[in-house]
Amino acid sequence: MTLKKLITTIAILLLSYQYSFAQWTKDKGKGYYKVSAWYLESDEHYTDTGEKDPNATRTNFNFNFYGQYGLTKKWDLIAYVPFFSRTTQNDAVSRTTGQVLTEGEAVNSIGDIDLGVNYSIFNKNSWALSASLKFGLPTGKSEGGSDGSFQTGDGEFNQLMQLNLGKSFKIYNQSFYSKVYFGFNNRTNNFSDQLTTGLELGTQLIQNKFWLIGRLNTIQSLHNGSLNAQNSQGSIFANNIEYVGLGAEVAYYINKKLGVSFNYSSLLSGKIIAANPSFSAGVFLDVK
Amino acid sequence: MIKKYMLLFVSLFLMQTSCIGEDIINDFIEPELRILNPISSLPVPETYQLNTAYFNNIGIEEEAIVTWTSSNANIITINSSGFLTAISEGTAIISASVQENDVFLEESFTITITEDGTVIIIEPIVKAGTIATTSSYLLTGTFTLQEQENSDDLLLSVNSDYQATTSLPGLYLYLTNNPNSISGAYSVGPVSVFNGAHTYTIPDTNINDYTYLLYWCQPFGVKVGTGEILD
Known part of the structure; x- marks a missing residue:
């Protein structure tokens, strides 16, 4: 990627996978905190026609903190902080001569931070409805490397408003929860705004011990931003990124609070975005 | 327990900060x-x-x-x-x-x-070609490359049938002898026109120095399209 500003979408994708695996807001003083390592290695990307094309191999790696803290019974504070992000590109080596044709590069920095709140509108019986407001802060590096194409952020401030509807239920005595969400991401710096939708389904395979969660996420561009190659000469910023992503997470509670989780996410389709799957592994603290 | 996981994270950190891999490029052409x-x-x-x-x-x-x-x-x-x-x-x-x-x-x-005394009139050489996409991105058109009178510069004229995607970031144009690589190529510069006729002046270049136009996506590190420069 990279291919660029794939990072933007990757960050959104990543954040969408960082939620604690539940549909409800936290109670006052309760929280969910996770430190993760996330990795994407991309040697192909979806083009603007939705087809896959090859690209120079880039890796994106970050260490991040995700936290959700219950300010009150209804209000949660949410933070996603990629405190170390690294983007690299491989050396291009001639198959014919073995010579390095283009030196690889690496850029390290902090990534774009997301801060927000979650408000419980309704929580009764097995249903829960909440609204989220998240601010994407351009704290990452929007240009880096010899050609400026190594970024750990998109350089724009965005505001994501989202409604989340969740329900818990049982099938043959097996407990499940499901969550659907719909959001609008208002982007600045001439980027197009985005619609985000998602579906999450989770179950406890072992009571209070082992969770399995599946997620389907989409981002659709409203194509209302003027940023394109025509007016950003030589820029590496791609606008109008879209995708349909599928992910799975397993989480294991080592004790009542501490656990580990592993996440795999891949795209079913997309436009101007890396086509390879990403992985993350984390340690979480669930204060109930 | 916490120490064990911290050790795991530190190990991942060290792995990630140490290595840059290699991409092998098929860049063979006939000498x-x-x-x-x-x-x-x-x-x-x-x-x-x-x-x-x-x-x-x-x-x-x-x-x-x-x-x-x-x-x-x-x-x-x-x-x-x-x-x-x-x-x-x-x-x-x-x-x-x-x-x-x-x-x-x-x-x-x-x-x-x-015979002695014959006046030889040397006409500027004009070459031409067709730009074609080698990717999924829109790129099409024709072009001419011609010598300029009393100048060592060349004029590259991309014709009115030219179209290129505006979705692709970092599109650059090169003159090259290897359509698979920008190694040794001359960088004309970032593409700023995506539709219709336009020209580039190529300074101090012989018309036989290069054999291809190469459109290259800089951040993706891949070719987007080429145009062979033909007599």
Whole structure:
């Protein structure tokens, strides 16, 4: 990627996978905190026609903190902080001569931070409805490397408003929860705004011990931003990124609070975005 | 327990901060010997210096020992440095060759020697080609590349049928001898026109120096399309 500003979408994708695996807001003083390592290695990307094309191999790696803290019974504070992000590109080596044709590069920095709140509108019986407001802060590096194409952020401030509807239920005595969400991401710096939708389904395979969660996420561009190659000469910023992503997470509670989780996410389709799957592994603290 | 996971994270950190991998590029092309400034006629008793370039199997110019021959030394002679001397009226074939390892390459052209005092009018050479996408991105059109009178610059004219995607970030245009690589290529610069006719001036360049237009996505590190420069 990279291919660029794939990072933007990757960050959104990543954040969408960082939620604690539940549909409800936290109670006052309760929280969910996770430190993760996330990795994407991309040697192909979806083009603007939705087809896959090859690209120079880039890796994106970050260490991040995700936290959700219950300010009150209804209000949660949410933070996603990629405190170390690294983007690299491989050396291009001639198959014919073995010579390095283009030196690889690496850029390290902090990534774009997301801060927000979650408000419980309704929580009764097995249903829960909440609204989220998240601010994407351009704290990452929007240009880096010899050609400026190594970024750990998109350089724009965005505001994501989202409604989340969740329900818990049982099938043959097996407990499940499901969550659907719909959001609008208002982007600045001439980027197009985005619609985000998602579906999450989770179950406890072992009571209070082992969770399995599946997620389907989409981002659709409203194509209302003027940023394109025509007016950003030589820029590496791609606008109008879209995708349909599928992910799975397993989480294991080592004790009542501490656990580990592993996440795999891949795209079913997309436009101007890396086509390879990403992985993350984390340690979480669930204060109930 | 916490220490164990911290150790895992530190290990991942060290792994990630240490390594940059390699992408292997299929960049083989057939080596080529090119006569850069052939002429079609020369009056007696004038002289003319020919120049060549040898491009290796990845399209990079390399030094090579060139052997020159004239098919008829009574009409025109050529020395080991490629220096022509017109002797008498007639037609001859001038050849240049190189032997690099087990590869033998030869390039030749026909020259007509005219009578003393003939005025030779040299027209600027014009080459042309078609731009075609090699990716999923829209890129199409035709172009001409031509010499400029009283100048060492070339004029690259992309015609009105040209169209390129505006979705692709970091699109650059190169002149190259290897359509699979920008190694050794001349960077014309970032593409700023995505529809219709436009021109580029290529300074201090021989019209036979390059054989392809190459559209390259800089951040993705891949070619988007090419156009072979044809006579």
